[in-house]
Amino acid sequence: MLTIITPMVGEDLYQTSSENSFPKILNEIDGKTIFEYSQCYLKSIEDNYNKIYIRPNFSNQQYMIDNIIQRIVGEDAILINVNNNTAGALCTCLLAAEYWDDDDELIITSSDQYLDINCQSVINEFRESNTDIGLISFSSVHPKWSYIKRDDSNSIIEVVEKKAISDEAMASFFYFNKASLFFKLAKSALLKSRSTNNIFYLSACVNEAILDGGVVSAKIIENKEYYNFYDFNAINRFS
Template sequence: MSALNIILLTGRQSEALHDEGEYPHYLCEYNGKPLIHTLIDSCAVLQPRRMICTFSNHDIARLHLRNMVPQMHPSASVLPVHNITRGAACTALLASEEIDNDDELLILSVSDFLDIELQDVVRTFRESHEDAGVVIFNSLHPRYSFARLDSDCRVIEAAEKNPISSNAIAGVYWFKSGSLFVSAAKEMIRKDARVNDNFYIAPALNELVLLQKRIGAYRIEPNQYRPLKTDSQLHAFEAGEMR
C-alpha cells in the first residue's frame, strides 16, 4: 500500500490580514481544541506520511504557527503562502515538491467539517480501485462544487459553484497518487479553466475524466456536513451545536 500525504487548505479567509486580537476561522475552538487541531486528529488515524497545512505567511508569523502545528502531530508541518493565490488548486500546487509522486494524496478544506470517519472514506476508494474520489452530499446551493455521476456512482463531470447535479462535494478529494492530481491541476490551469477568476480543485477532476480514470463518490448525509464559512456557522460550531 502506498504512503499517504494530506493537504489541509485553510482558504482565503486566512490569507487576509486580521486585526490584532482577531483569529482566523481555523483557530475557532470546539471542545477546547482549535479547529485545525481537531482536523489533524481526524487525519491522524490514516497514519499519513505528511500533513501539510497551508497558512498565510502573515498568520504564520503573527500566530507562531511553526511552533503550534508540529505539536499537534509529528507528521504535521506548515506550508507558507506568501501571496494570495488564484484559488485552492494553486495553493495545493505549492506543495508539489512533497506530493508530486506515487504516494496517495488527500486534500481537505479546513472550512468544511465532516462528522465521518476518514479511514472509511479512504478504504472505500482503495477497495474499489479508484484513481480518485470525492465525498458528496445532497445539495443544490451554488456555493459548493458539484459532481455528475453515472449509473455506477462514478464521477463523469465536475463543476465549481454550478449545480450540474444535486451531488455537492464536501471539500474532500482523494487521489491514488499525488502526481495524478498535480498533472490534472496543471492541465486545468493550462486550459485556463477558471471560475470567478480562480482555479479550484473540482474542475481538475474533468482532466481525469478525459483520461478515462475512475473517480469514486462516497455519499454522506447532509447533517454529517458542516460548512464553516460564515461568522454564524463558526459561532454555532464553537457553541457545540454540531447539528
C-alpha cells in the same frame, strides 16, 4: 506512502469581526479551535502518512500559527510558507510538489470543515474499487458548494463549482491514487485555463480526469456527518 495536504491560504480563514478579534480558523467551540475540528477525522487513519500545511506568512507572524499546527498534529508536520495569494487551491497545492513522491497516494482537504467519518474506511473503499480520484459528497442545493453530475448509469460525468446542477454537493476532500496523477491533471487544467472566476479549483482536476477516462467515484455521507465553518454564523450554529 500517503500524503495529506491542507491548504490554508484562503483569505476567509483569517477573517475577523467586531465580535471576534482572532481569525475564523482560530475561533474556539467548547475549547477547540476550528482548525482542531478540521483535523479530527484524520485520527481514524491507521496508515502512516505525511502531513503538509501551506499557510500565508502573515498568519505565522501575527498568530504563530506554525506552533499551533504542530501542537495539534505533531512536530513532524511540514509547513510551507506563502508570501502572496495564489490563484486558487489547485495552485496552492502544487507548492508541495517537492515533498511528495510520484507514487504517493494524495489527499487534499480543508482546514475549516468537520467530517464525522472513518477516513481509513473511506480510503480503503477507494483502493478496493481502483478509484483514480475519490470524493466525499452529501445532499444540498445551496450555491456555496460544488456539485457532482451523474449519468443514467450513476457514473460521475462532471463536477461544477457553485452551481447546483444536482443535489449532490462535494465536501472539500480529494483523494488521488497517485500524486503524479494530481500533478498531471493540475498541469493540464492550468494549460487549458480551466478556472472559475479566475480561480483554479481542485474540481478542475476532476473534470480533466473524467475527460481522460479516469475512474472518479464519491463516498456519499449523511448531512449530519459534514459541517463547514464557512463564516462566523456557521461557527455559532455549530456550537
